[in-house]
Amino acid sequence: MSQEPKPRTxxxxxxxxxxxxxxxxAKVIARALRDAGFEVIYSGLHQTPEMLVRIAxxxxxxxxxxxxxxxxxxxxxxxxxxxxxxxxxxxxxxFGGGIIPENDIGPLKEAGVRAIFTPGTPTTEVIEYLRxxxxxxxx
Amino acid sequence: MNTTxxxxxxxxxxxxxxxxxxxxxxxxxxxxxxxAALYPHTGRAYLVGVTGNPGSGKSTLVNALVAHLRAxxxxxxxxxxxxxxxFSGGAILGDRVRMQQHSLDRGVFIRSVATRGNLGxxxxxxxxxxxxxxxxxxxxxxxxxxxxxxDEVDIVRLADTNIVVTVPGxxxxxxxxxxxxxxxxxxxxxxxxxxxxxDRLLRELRTMLHLRPRDxxxxxxxxxxxxxxVRDEGIDTLLTNIEAHTSWLSAHGARHQxxxxxxxxxxxxxxxEALSHRLNHALASSDWQSTLDALLARTQNxxxxxxxxLNAILEPR
Numbered sequence: 001m002s003q004e005p006k007p008r009t010x011x012x013x014x015x016x017x018x019x020x021x022x023x024x025x026a027k028v029i030a031r032a033l034r035d036a037g038f039e040v041i042y043s044g045l046h047q048t049p050e051m052l053v054r055i056a057x058x059x060x061x062x063x064x065x066x067x068x069x070x071x072x073x074x075x076x077x078x079x080x081x082x083x084x085x086x087x088x089x090x091x092x093x094x095f096g097g098g099i100i101p102e103n104d105i106g107p108l109k110e111a112g113v114r115a116i117f118t119p120g121t122p123t124t125e126v127i128e129y130l131r132x133x134x135x136x137x138x139x
Numbered sequence: 140m141n142t143t144x145x146x147x148x149x150x151x152x153x154x155x156x157x158x159x160x161x162x163x164x165x166x167x168x169x170x171x172x173x174x175a176a177l178y179p180h181t182g183r184a185y186l187v188g189v190t191g192n193p194g195s196g197k198s199t200l201v202n203a204l205v206a207h208l209r210a211x212x213x214x215x216x217x218x219x220x221x222x223x224x225x226f227s228g229g230a231i232l233g234d235r236v237r238m239q240q241h242s243l244d245r246g247v248f249i250r251s252v253a254t255r256g257n258l259g260x261x262x263x264x265x266x267x268x269x270x271x272x273x274x275x276x277x278x279x280x281x282x283x284x285x286x287x288x289x290d291e292v293d294i295v296r297l298a299d300t301n302i303v304v305t306v307p308g309x310x311x312x313x314x315x316x317x318x319x320x321x322x323x324x325x326x327x328x329x330x331x332x333x334x335x336x337x338d339r340l341l342r343e344l345r346t347m348l349h350l351r352p353r354d355x356x357x358x359x360x361x362x363x364x365x366x367x368x369v370r371d372e373g374i375d376t377l378l379t380n381i382e383a384h385t386s387w388l389s390a391h392g393a394r395h396q397x398x399x400x401x402x403x404x405x406x407x408x409x410x411x412e413a414l415s416h417r418l419n420h421a422l423a424s425s426d427w428q429s430t431l432d433a434l435l436a437r438t439q440n441x442x443x444x445x446x447x448x449l450n451a452i453l454e455p456r
Contacts, residue, residue, distance in 0.1 A: 005165075005167050009164075009228070009253075011161070031231065033229065034230055035229060036227065036229060037227045037228045037229045039223075039229060039253050040229070041232045041251050042232065042235070042236060043235060043239070044235065044237075046239075047242070050242075051242035051243055054153075054242050055249075057154045057157055058153055058248055058250055059157060059250065060157035060161040087154070088154070089154060
């Protein structure tokens with residue numbers, strides 16, 4: 001991405017893949033990111049990995065944040081990473097949050113998920129991480 | 140990469156189009172060359188503006204319209220505008236939530252845009268984003284404005300057909316009149332028309348439209364329609380009315396006039412921004428600080444100071 005001009009505003013897709021209908025966490029993080037100056041595209045509930053990747057391309061986001069509370073993170077998160085790579089968009093990074101057991105975090109990162117934020121993480125920590133990770137895309 | 144961004148966009152590459160839209164939104168110098176290369180390929184799409192009060196169901200209506208247009212074989216681009224927070228500069232763009240069913244359809248391209256401080260219901264970048272979708276070959280491009288409702292007139296100069304969406308229960312007919320929406324509508328839609336007061340609103344709007352002196356031979360009479368977008372009711376009729384308006388524009392040479400207005404408006408926007416850029420630059424100079432001192436000492440007057448500033452910013456570079 002080094003040849004790309006640096007954008008003025010970072011754009012983040014907050015997605016809710018899978019079947020759970022609990023989007024409080026997604027909305028809290030979307031709100032916190034907006035208040036930190038990000039443009040947040042919110043997908044709504046029940047998205048498939050294909051839908052989220054398609055949205056990410058149309059919206060030209062820097063990253064996709066996935067909120068999953070259904071337990072399907074081990075399937076859905078790596079699938080989105082894989083689909084992004086298949087579209088030649090592997091530079092769009094994926095991070096996640098929700099109910100993710102400690103033991104799953106290592107394998108998810110190995111599968112290409114950049115960061116996992118578990119319940120209780122202060123939103124300031126997420127914001128700081130994203131600012132740096134987004135800026136790094138244009139170094 | 141062997142191909143240019145423009146070539147990839149004309150070839151239908153979604154990511155390249157998404158990227159250029161971002162350059163446009165960020166006002167990056169890189170966008171200019173690409174937009175210039177795309178311009179000869181624009182002018183084919185039919186542009187529909189959807190505006191109206193916050194919460195009136197614009198996104199849901201757009202979603203239903205897209206479904207009907209797709210069923211008739213047309214490809215559709217959507218530019219959906221949401222407000223930027225004046226406090227942080229950030230935004231939550233949520234119009235897509237109501238348009239999920241079209242995410243996987245390759246004949247639909249939806250782009251969410253933040254106003255970034257621009258007034259008038261659309262972003263500064265919206266006209267150029269519409270051009271990108273137009274050049275990609277989408278048959279219809281729908282522009283959904285931010286839900287402001289009063290004085291939202293930028294869309295008028297951009298779209299071929301302007302739909303104004305309202306809902307029952309927002310106040311009396313005087314509200315509608317003063318909102319300035321009466322003047323801009325080519326089609327009125329009363330959405331959520333299963334709610335109390337829909338028929339009264341319908342009568343009031345029709346009466347108000349009839350009160351305005353209108354030459355039926357040269358002026359379009361805006362129809363007032365009822366829809367329940369979430370249940371897909373009234374959308375067929377809406378589409379028929381859009382088509383009727385399109386035919387009317389063509390028959391009266393008005394489509395051509397809207398093209399001219401649009402082109403002029405686009406150039407005006409570029410010039411206004413360049414001037415505003417130069418003005419800001421001039422106001423940051425030390426020359427200006429001394430003029431300001433002179434103004435405060437009353438040895439200079441504002442009009443002469445303005446003339447000097449104008450001459451300075453209009454100097455060729």
